[in-house]
Amino acid sequence: MHRLIHGNCLEALADLAPDSIDACVTDPPYGLTFMGKEWDHGLPGEPFWREVGRVLKPGAHLLAFGGTRTFHRLTCAVEDAGFEIRDCLCWLYGSGFPKSFNVQTAIAKAHDPDWKTGDDYPPEATPWQGWGTALKPAWEPIIVARKPLSGTVAANVERYGTGAVNVEGCRVESAETVPGGGGWAAHKRESSEGWDRPYKDGATTTAPHDGRWPANVILDEEAAAMLDEEVGTLTSGANPTRRGSDKFRTAYGDFAGERECVAHRGVDSGGPSRFFYCAKAGRKERNAGLDGEWSLFRQDDGLPERAMHWSSGHQNPGSFQAEGTHKAARNHHPTVKPLALMRWLVRLVTQPGAVVLDPFMGSGSTGCAAALEGFDFVGMEREEEYVEIARRRIAHCSPQTRSSA
Numbered sequence: 001m002h003r004l005i006h007g008n009c010l011e012a013l014a015d016l017a018p019d020s021i022d023a024c025v026t027d028p029p030y031g032l033t034f035m036g037k038e039w040d041h042g043l044p045g046e047p048f049w050r051e052v053g054r055v056l057k058p059g060a061h062l063l064a065f066g067g068t069r070t071f072h073r074l075t076c077a078v079e080d081a082g083f084e085i086r087d088c089l090c091w092l093y094g095s096g097f098p099k100s101f102n103v104q105t106a107i108a109k110a111h112d113p114d115w116k117t118g119d120d121y122p123p124e125a126t127p128w129q130g131w132g133t134a135l136k137p138a139w140e141p142i143i144v145a146r147k148p149l150s151g152t153v154a155a156n157v158e159r160y161g162t163g164a165v166n167v168e169g170c171r172v173e174s175a176e177t178v179p180g181g182g183g184w185a186a187h188k189r190e191s192s193e194g195w196d197r198p199y200k201d202g203a204t205t206t207a208p209h210d211g212r213w214p215a216n217v218i219l220d221e222e223a224a225a226m227l228d229e230e231v232g233t234l235t236s237g238a239n240p241t242r243r244g245s246d247k248f249r250t251a252y253g254d255f256a257g258e259r260e261c262v263a264h265r266g267v268d269s270g271g272p273s274r275f276f277y278c279a280k281a282g283r284k285e286r287n288a289g290l291d292g293e294w295s296l297f298r299q300d301d302g303l304p305e306r307a308m309h310w311s312s313g314h315q316n317p318g319s320f321q322a323e324g325t326h327k328a329a330r331n332h333h334p335t336v337k338p339l340a341l342m343r344w345l346v347r348l349v350t351q352p353g354a355v356v357l358d359p360f361m362g363s364g365s366t367g368c369a370a371a372l373e374g375f376d377f378v379g380m381e382r383e384e385e386y387v388e389i390a391r392r393r394i395a396h397c398s399p400q401t402r403s404s405a
Contacts (some may be wrong), residue, residue: 001376001377002367002370002371002376002377002379002394002398003377003378003379004361004364004367004379004380004381004387004390004391004394005378005379005380005381006381006382006384006387007380007382008380008382009048009359009360009380009381009382010047010048010051012359012380013051013052013054013055013359013380014051016055016378017055018054018055019055019056019057019058019160020055020057020355021055021056021057021060021355021356021357021378022056022057022060022160022161022162022350022351022354022355022356023056023060023061023062023063023162023346023349023350023354023355023356023357024052024056024060024061024062024063024064024356024357024358024359025062025063025342025345025346025349025356025357025358025366025369026062026063026064026065026357026358026359026360026366027064027065027337027358027360027362027365027366028043028044028064028065028066028074028359028360029042029043029044029360030043030065030066030067030069030070030071031043031067031070031073043070043073043074043077044074044077044360045077046077046080046081047081048077048081048359049062049077049078049080049081049083050081050082052081052357052359053081053082053083053147055357056147056162056357057147057160057161057162058147058148058149058150058156058160058162058163059146059147059148059149059150059153059156059157059160059162059163059164060146060147060160060162060163060349061086061144061145061146061147061162061165061348061349062078062083062143062144062145062146062147063089063142063143063144063145063345063348063349064078064142064143064145065091065140065141065142065143065337066140066141066142066143067140068137068139068140068141071088071141071143074143075088075143078143078145079145082147082148083145083146083147083148084145084146084147084148085143085144085145086144086145086146087144087216088141088142088143088144088216089141089142089144089216089217089218090139090141090142090216090217090218091139091140091141091142091218091219091220091341092138092139092217092218092219092220092223093138093139093140093219093220093222093223094138094220094221094222094223094225094226095220095222096136096137096138097136097137098132098134098135098136098137099134099137100132100133100134100135101132101133101134102132103128103131103132103133104121104125104126104128104129104130104131105117105125107122107124107125107128108121108122108124108125111124111125138223142218142345144216146163147162149163161351161354162351165214165348165349166347166348166349166350166351167213167214169347169348170214170344170347170348171211171212171213171214172211172212172213172214172215172276173211214348215276217276218276218278218341218344219276219278220278220338220341221278224276224278337365338365339365339368339369339372339397342365342366342368342369343369343372343373345369346366346369346370346373346375347373350370350373350375352374352375353374353375353376354375354376355375355376355377355378356370356375356376356377356378357377357378357379358377358378358379358380359379359380360380360381361379361380361381361386361387361390362381362386362390363386363389363390363393364379364386364389364390364391364393364394365393366379367379367390367393367394367397368393368394368396368397371394371397371398372397377394379394
């Protein structure tokens, strides 16, 4: 079931029953007046998040994207509304476009209104060559919060199906043996990053899980490639066993190592990105489902393309900024998130068959992710043009649509 509501989300939330939603994954306004959009002139405050908390089940998680300049206020509003702040995910991406003010040019024009690009800079502007006002954006925080539990974690999970995160379903893929971490206590099995520790008497370890424990850092494909290129290939694991025998120590009692290093945990190699989830974003997914609908009774040509502009009128967001690329899209929403990322997020905090809420639906990326992962979805959006985009995208991603295509 996918329910899309056109209207003010605070009013729409009032129509939902209390304790009825399993998770909320949303990309609210950042309060940056992004691209001059009226909807981004303020952050949703404590009253809004208190209403979100009312409709969530006890122990349900809230994942909310934020801007690097304003997410501290988002976090405070969520916490003041009664949520417990559990973590902050860091989404690193390589496609950010620096939106900096050229100080040298500004000074030149201030001293000479007729100055134009290509002219010699006046003396007052010369010292400020290369100075700007902003860094290149390369990450976004995602606040991880949880509605208070009803009793213990175990009791809450059993009663409501909420309160925990899906570690097994969100492990970071690994083609190599997965390393563990830390040591192990006598006669105990401990688990970290997929490995069960061996018994101290030498019993064989069990096989590793398929992938690493999910971390609170997420990379996109470009950021992962940049990180691996910068650092190069590394090898982890292969820790030697630190035996206490004197034959492994120097005359001064320092550890001298072993002639042969025998790994007591998994070994692998590769770039550092292998420790983090990589959300592989594709440009085609932005417009998927928007190129027309056909049936026995009707046919349309899909949604028209619209130019993608920043507030400056000539720069373009995300993958549309590069020279020579097509500067228009059927899905003209300016902040579309990668579906791979959104699928990973909804899967992290939602059990099978549960309901995901997005009160700031936009062009429907959370709804698409929910449909692809088999979750029900309730989405709310104030802008009518985005509701239609979301409806078509989510329908395209639903199992019924895919099976009949």
